Amino acid sequence: MSTPTLRDPVFTLTSGPVDAYPAVLRGLSRTIHYDYDPVFLAFYERVNEKAQAAMRLSTPPVILHGEPVLGLEAAAASLIARDDVVLNLASGVYGKGFGFWAKRHCAELVEIEVPYNETIDPDAVAAMLKARPDIRIVSVCHHDTPSGTINPVEAIGRIVAEHGGWLIVDAVSSFGGMDVHAEDCHADIFVTGPNKCLGGAPGLSLLGVSDRAWTKMKANPDAPRASMLSILDWEQAWRRDRPFPFTPSVAEINGLDAALDQYLAEGPEVVWARHALTARACRAGLQAMGLALWPAREEIASPTTTAVRVPDGVADADLRRAARERYGVTFSSGRGETLGKLVRIGHMGPTAQPLYAVVAISALGGALGALGHAVDIGRGVAAAMAAIDAAG
Amino acid sequence: MSTPTLRDPVFTLTSGPVDAYPAVLRGLSRTIHYDYDPVFLAFYERVNEKAQAAMRLSTPPVILHGEPVLGLEAAAASLIARDDVVLNLASGVYGKGFGFWAKRHCAELVEIEVPYNETIDPDAVAAMLKARPDIRIVSVCHHDTPSGTINPVEAIGRIVAEHGGWLIVDAVSSFGGMDVHAEDCHADIFVTGPNKCLGGAPGLSLLGVSDRAWTKMKANPDAPRASMLSILDWEQAWRRDRPFPFTPSVAEINGLDAALDQYLAEGPEVVWARHALTARACRAGLQAMGLALWPAREEIASPTTTAVRVPDGVADADLRRAARERYGVTFSSGRGETLGKLVRIGHMGPTAQPLYAVVAISALGGALGALGHAVDIGRGVAAAMAAIDAAG
């Protein structure tokens, strides 16, 4: 059946934005309170406390009022001083991209780059830090979404901590979908947001900031102040007795509150388990259909996004269009270097439910068939179901 | 994976209530206007016009403010006079059930009853009307939901019309999901509601009422008046210049408005096509897994509900519980005589999307496997996908 393109999708199985949980959508429709109303001031403090609990931080997080690229750009601009040497770890398009921001602010940018279906080897980081003791800041993308791969940030964090460096971690599309927390990986700035695995809306950044990051930023004369890019401006903004640097995005805070409630009420471990299982079932099904995962090894495949290679002779845009038009299923493409090479199936928040793996496999398999690249959908679904049942 | 029972369902694939379209949920949250506010009076008239358009009626429908059992009970109480002979056509639990209401009000109840996996033969109706020329009212359930079967109401309607009788049609769970309209089947009272194929909320009845039904009801001294069960009270209530007999369910009207907009904007024919295709794919998949449909023949199977026989040795409650707990998928059971014998998969409104057939097959197949009755899910899904692709 050919669904015209402009019909609403039936299943949005992307790497984000994904549709939000129903409770988040209702949260977004709550009364817009005046930001200095005592009710809002107390509410904002409470939302910060919930975010702190969810992120398992010892100190309150910072909420920045733009989607996580704001958090990442602000982290680069705030933490990196003009005399810093920065080591950027690039195992994908997003990790590589952070280097461009870092370069604007630092004295020298050093990189470790690996193929974009691989992950960073902590030993290589250790070796580089030994070779370049002047490196002061290390940046890494935990889940490089355009590759669907997970870097070993805890091991990297230990090494950076021993080195005495500062670590910036981009955990935008992994936090909330797996066990990754700022303090476990010694992150000094840890950036995430509500719109991926928390099943919220795009429009906010959540930052875990260490005490030494605050110290370094305050000492940095170039760190943005009185600016949308400032982290420093917001240090005390979580407190009900302190002013906001500018008007917070009230509706987004309302939505974030609902997303955090959902996450904490369901239980983080339960949430992570369904992300992991959905991804495992999806990988099993894709491989059973004869498709190849993009990550070099299954151990580094993300539990929140499954990247699958586009078979030779198939154009990825045609593939995604066929899935969308025939079945109403939206997938993500690659980005930059991975564009055209892979298709991404997101497992995030409300879509991290095992049976969505079956939906993804059927739609991807059907779309491949429609493009003349027949695969055995039945075999794929059977393998996915077996993976789900094995977890029973 | 064992999902505890009290977690929210992931997929509600029942014969209703189904979850409403997102636009309907937002509709339900609109301002509650005072019923005599000029804005509400005009809005109520407009909603009636939309319902008239959707139901393809020549005159305004009646909205009763309770779920369709109200519409059905009110139809029996209003149209049937104490000296009427009623022919009730029973091909299932709901059709049979209407007879109990009819009996309360009529002089004599005659029935044609067939096995509950069969449908009514119009010739049998013709024969009965010939044998009993005193029959004045005929009642039939178009889609007997507990059986998932569709009665030939258009043919029956022609026969009743020729006979000069009045026809009551229960189209609660078919209207909006297939091509069935009051005037096409010469129905005098045609009862439906927003919560099945229109993807709305339960809480209202929609009645198409013919001119001769109005005449008969007005002449019936026992027809309820000044009562929740009255149809007569509401004859003029659609008009902005007339009072309501009692306070209408404002939120339900708000939701109905959104459901009608959705139906008319998408296009009834498009909506019916996706109901039909979803059911066809579902039946193909179930049969490919070796399961038997409940309806005696596929031609009489409903496009809005697929009833599948529970295999010998499997308890239907265990089966539904396994699907719910393992996969988060909720199915409907049978009712009354069909309870325990079948499981029902609804294709209604937002769930009438072909890929939901794949979800249903996987969950039902997986649940059967978990209960020791292994089926070939892969084969089932492949067959469903083939059916979907054949419609391409």
Next chain:
Amino acid sequence: MSTPTLRDPVFTLTSGPVDAYPAVLRGLSRTIHYDYDPVFLAFYERVNEKAQAAMRLSTPPVILHGEPVLGLEAAAASLIARDDVVLNLASGVYGKGFGFWAKRHCAELVEIEVPYNETIDPDAVAAMLKARPDIRIVSVCHHDTPSGTINPVEAIGRIVAEHGGWLIVDAVSSFGGMDVHAEDCHADIFVTGPNKCLGGAPGLSLLGVSDRAWTKMKANPDAPRASMLSILDWEQAWRRDRPFPFTPSVAEINGLDAALDQYLAEGPEVVWARHALTARACRAGLQAMGLALWPAREEIASPTTTAVRVPDGVADADLRRAARERYGVTFSSGRGETLGKLVRIGHMGPTAQPLYAVVAISALGGALGALGHAVDIGRGVAAAMAAIDAAG
């Protein structure tokens, strides 16, 4: 400024429906669950528990799935047996109206009727019961909304209890806005609903039913069964392990849950206090403008609706239209006998906030002025503010 009639109202200050609390509107937009999903069954039980807590009942209430006229009609049809003598207490249009329903079912209807700006004298009830020891059922409307007057139901209830009769109380538009509870007034059936002082949506009835009412209804062969009008059908429906007689209005239950949460969280005493204060301020303001209250004495004036006499020479429809068109304020008219004689200002749920009295006085005063009946709005508002401040 002339606001065209069809613009949305700015303030709906009616005796209901009033707009719902924002949290209720969001509640109405929650997922529509399948009624037999375990999540919904448990939820329905929990909502009943909350309703029981709010109504301060010893046993679970009954929720009927239609607006409170259903509850009232069902109470008459269920409790009154064909050999019962019923005493109906009529101090207004609604109380009088109940008599018509009662008459349908009883052997004899006796009434005490007082002018519709007065209330029932408990001594008169005692005298009547003494004179007619065969009276078995007494019915009374607590707040006769079309008059804005409050009957002394606790005193009446004591008398009926001593007499050994059964008492039906209509508390639709008072419960939730003042201290009135079924057991405090020895009510055997106590009918209310979510859409007045609870700030919910119309579409449900809430019934407190005493043990002896259950006994009497079960013994009544004419009590509706298998009917929309049945109370008996629903006796066990609140239990998660029992079936529903028919599909409950899921969205309305979602909304009711939110309304009960709001009521219980704010605290009933706090809620009643703001209803009372708003009404007090409103009465003070109206009288200061030289207008006369409809109730014969201020002590019997309702805290949830203020009925004000329309001055001579002013047509009530013109008055309401002027308030609506000039200021966007919607008031209620009278009903039946009180129609044309008074205008009603509701103080219910979200509109039971003292400053709404100022809004009402200004709009009513302005509308009177526009019709050539100038009043001193400033004096009215000052008096209302003084009443509010006196409560400080």
Next chain:
Amino acid sequence: MSTPTLRDPVFTLTSGPVDAYPAVLRGLSRTIHYDYDPVFLAFYERVNEKAQAAMRLSTPPVILHGEPVLGLEAAAASLIARDDVVLNLASGVYGKGFGFWAKRHCAELVEIEVPYNETIDPDAVAAMLKARPDIRIVSVCHHDTPSGTINPVEAIGRIVAEHGGWLIVDAVSSFGGMDVHAEDCHADIFVTGPNKCLGGAPGLSLLGVSDRAWTKMKANPDAPRASMLSILDWEQAWRRDRPFPFTPSVAEINGLDAALDQYLAEGPEVVWARHALTARACRAGLQAMGLALWPAREEIASPTTTAVRVPDGVADADLRRAARERYGVTFSSGRGETLGKLVRIGHMGPTAQPLYAVVAISALGGALGALGHAVDIGRGVAAAMAAIDAAG
């Protein structure tokens, strides 16, 4: 009556955020679509078209994904080159504040500053431009919210245009509430947002950008690129066939769409009229109570915010707290230099309804009385009502 501080406000009469229109709240709860879904791409283009229509622009506006301080900071950073001389016009805290941003980017900052209860004289601008022909950019705040005053931007714009300069206009809190449009005032960058008079949520900036502004920004090597602060990145983003620089705030776009629909459907002229009338009534009432407006002359008072001087001997924080606690009414304080000197009453979007003037006057009057500064509320309300009625 003492309402505890943490109860929700009853009326939010601030200069923003104000609560959004109900339709906007529902808009915010729409499905979160994947940004590259064809449905979202087409929708985003359509929202831009609506914004263009509302802003009466010849070319598409730019939507930036942060509240309007982002738009203002981005305008300064993008348009001002390092060799530019900037003339900043400061008649209030916000106008003055823009100078700090401008200073970061320009060669020299020149200012015309007037007392913060005054407005800029176009002749002074003409004189300055004559004296300093090297001035290339002029910046002005149309409605300096902390003062509640309106600058003559059309006259200023003509002068700047004749001079050949570029003009930046901050119309954040005036656009949508009065007749002010980018092209009418020859603005090269015109910044507004959805959360003031459009009755939307905070979280987006709307920018009208002239062709020559695009040219200048492109030629500016320091204009932010690949940054949250970039305007250039978004030049083509409104087109459905072009990528987004980063993920747009989908929920905010959903809300903006609803806000624009509301504005265009009601009719801009009608919307402006109710803003103007509400402000006029409010000023009349305040003055009748013996209070002084903050603006030096009534002609320069804003139709979207009324700033009233705090009487001697009253602390503004006490005054606002009393209004909030006693009546549930939230007002805005002054900011910076005006803090403590005035209280602001917003008339924006849903609160721009004449009767809200009565609410404001009553609450402010009552709060003053409670602090021992009695005023004649009745007189105030009477004057406000007279102003409203005069518009009839």
